[in-house]
Amino acid sequence: MTDLIDTLRHAIQHLAEQGLLPNSLTYGFVVNAVLAGLCIGPVLGGLGTLVVVKRLAFFSEAVGHAALTGVAIGILLGEPYTGPYGSLFAYCTLFGLLLMYLRNRTGLSPDTLIGVFLAVSLSLGASLLLILSGRVNIHILENVLFGSVLTVDTSDLLVLLVVSAVVVALTVPLYNRFMLASFNPQLASVRGVRVKLLDYLFVVLVTIVTVASVKVIGAILVGALLIIPAAAARLLSLSLRGFFWLSVLIATLSTQVGILVPIELELPVPSGAAIILTAGALFGLAAIVRGFTPALKGHAG
Amino acid sequence: MTVAGGPALGFDDVSLTLGQTDILLRVSLRVAAGGVHALVGPNGGGKSSLFKALLGQVPHRGRIALEWPGERPGVVGYVPQALAFDAGLPMTVMDFMGAMCQRRPVMLGLSRRWKAPVEQALHQVGMWEKAQRRMGALSGGERQRVLLAQALIPAPDLILLDEPMSALDEAGMRVFEALLAHWRGQRTTVLWIEHDLDAVTRLADRVTGLNRQVLFDGAPAEVLTPQRVLALFSNRHRHEEAQAVEEASA
Numbered sequence: 001m002t003d004l005i006d007t008l009r010h011a012i013q014h015l016a017e018q019g020l021l022p023n024s025l026t027y028g029f030v031v032n033a034v035l036a037g038l039c040i041g042p043v044l045g046g047l048g049t050l051v052v053v054k055r056l057a058f059f060s061e062a063v064g065h066a067a068l069t070g071v072a073i074g075i076l077l078g079e080p081y082t083g084p085y086g087s088l089f090a091y092c093t094l095f096g097l098l099l100m101y102l103r104n105r106t107g108l109s110p111d112t113l114i115g116v117f118l119a120v121s122l123s124l125g126a127s128l129l130l131i132l133s134g135r136v137n138i139h140i141l142e143n144v145l146f147g148s149v150l151t152v153d154t155s156d157l158l159v160l161l162v163v164s165a166v167v168v169a170l171t172v173p174l175y176n177r178f179m180l181a182s183f184n185p186q187l188a189s190v191r192g193v194r195v196k197l198l199d200y201l202f203v204v205l206v207t208i209v210t211v212a213s214v215k216v217i218g219a220i221l222v223g224a225l226l227i228i229p230a231a232a233a234r235l236l237s238l239s240l241r242g243f244f245w246l247s248v249l250i251a252t253l254s255t256q257v258g259i260l261v262p263i264e265l266e267l268p269v270p271s272g273a274a275i276i277l278t279a280g281a282l283f284g285l286a287a288i289v290r291g292f293t294p295a296l297k298g299h300a301g
Numbered sequence: 302m303t304v305a306g307g308p309a310l311g312f313d314d315v316s317l318t319l320g321q322t323d324i325l326l327r328v329s330l331r332v333a334a335g336g337v338h339a340l341v342g343p344n345g346g347g348k349s350s351l352f353k354a355l356l357g358q359v360p361h362r363g364r365i366a367l368e369w370p371g372e373r374p375g376v377v378g379y380v381p382q383a384l385a386f387d388a389g390l391p392m393t394v395m396d397f398m399g400a401m402c403q404r405r406p407v408m409l410g411l412s413r414r415w416k417a418p419v420e421q422a423l424h425q426v427g428m429w430e431k432a433q434r435r436m437g438a439l440s441g442g443e444r445q446r447v448l449l450a451q452a453l454i455p456a457p458d459l460i461l462l463d464e465p466m467s468a469l470d471e472a473g474m475r476v477f478e479a480l481l482a483h484w485r486g487q488r489t490t491v492l493w494i495e496h497d498l499d500a501v502t503r504l505a506d507r508v509t510g511l512n513r514q515v516l517f518d519g520a521p522a523e524v525l526t527p528q529r530v531l532a533l534f535s536n537r538h539r540h541e542e543a544q545a546v547e548e549a550s551a
Binding site for chain 1 (some may be wrong): 352405408
């Protein structure tokens with residue numbers, strides 16, 4: 001698998017050297033970032049449509065923020081600070097599952113529970129980071145918070161590829177059922193959907209894809225790429241088909257523009273911020289287009 | 302598949318308690334196979350909870366038996382009162398039907414296998430012309446028709462209707478009556494929660510008055526007397542009844 005990624009990277013670098021691709025792709029780390037973006041874009045864009053339908057936007061933001069604490073725990077436990085994936089996956093999955101479990105058990109509304117979890121998790125993260133500040137260069141955390149294309153290596157790409165494959169393999173066949181479960185749980189279960197199980201599964205899927213994207217987009221902003229493209233697509237589409245594919249397109253475009261433009265123009269902007277700014281600009285554009293297109297405002301009512 | 306017809310249902314001494322509240326109290330009730338059976342009663346009287354118990358979604362005491370005519374259980378259809386979704390969601394009627402019926406994800410479109418049944422179901426409820434409308438842009442009655450349409454696929458042997466007429470207009474009522482006739486013809490068992498007592502009198506074979514316990518059960522023309530209906534729906538009557546029960550047990 002690693003060999004495959006290396007071969008692919010060399011092929012792209014070779015094409016760039018011959019002038020067939022942008023010059024910046026002659027650098028290995030740029031190719032890595034572009035490949036990561038090509039993974040993250042479609043997966044987050046597609047999954048984002050379900051996040052919006054299921055109204056879990058705030059949840060996906062919270063999971064992203066939990067990643068910060070996950071990184072701190074990882075470094076504390078002695079994992080490499082460039083990729084503490086063990087602690088990241090473990091902590092964030094625990095965060096998501098516990099939140100879901102308490103939602104089912106306590107009947108508290110999700111936004112209240114997320115508020116509690118987010119605050120506690122961030123406090124824990126902040127405390128741990130202070131302890132760590134003596135041990136590692138705290139500037140590394142900027143990369144964790146806002147993402148950095150410079151640090152994406154082959155093993156990061158591998159994690160991303162595997163996670164993307166798992167998420168796609170589970171989400172595509174279960175897409176209708178995920179949606180149905182949120183429309184009317186009782187109707188869904190009459191139709192053979194295991195509502196609770198799918199709720200937990202969805203939380204896990206959002207969590208792992210979020211964690212795998214942290215290196216490129218950063219903990220603070222990763223949740224936003226699940227939401228902004230889907231929100232923009234919702235403004236411009238008239239059917240679920242349009243909604244889904246437009247969201248995928250916008251997310252992919254945003255990641256590519258956000259990764260390549262700062263490098264090409266030598267702007268000192270973190271990749272995560274550039275990606276989200278691009279997505280935000282596309283969202284603004286979508287809002288304007290909708291404003292000027294009566295057909296998009298839907299049929300009266 | 303539908304030749305065998307729907308199942309008979311037997312509720313035997315079914316009780317349901319949530320927290321400190323008795324939702325259902327020793328409910329015993331038989332629903333005949335292939336008939337139209339209406340459930341009437343005040344809000345909070347436990348009608349929807351009885352559905353939940355039947356579908357195995359709440360822990361209840363007592364026994365609920367589904368007596369399928371064939372060896373294997375048939376298809377259960379369900380028409381809920383409402384759907385929870387964002388009205389601005391770009392989901393057309395067609396998208397919704399696709400999401401309901403097929404495994405294939407809706408963003409890949411309706412599969413060939415389901416195209417004809419979906420088209421027929423939408424024709425049956427008079428929504429085919431509006432198949433490309435957004436669900437959120439439909440009127441309450443139109444949305445209820447779509448909910449009826451989804452229950453037609455696959456053809457049910459037992460159908461549970463939770464106040465399907467509450468938002469229907471005149472034309473919608475005719476559609477609903479035609480559907481009831483259709484299900485009757487297929488020998489589908491229909492269990493139907495309804496507030497409209499006139500409709501129940503005209504369309505149901507049997508009616509049960511439910512307010513935590515079974516208050517009456519029989520053919521609509523016989524049991525839906527003004528006295529009973531008053532007792533079922535008025536607070537004062539219920540209060541007096543409760544007192545009578547208390548005094549009797551004291």
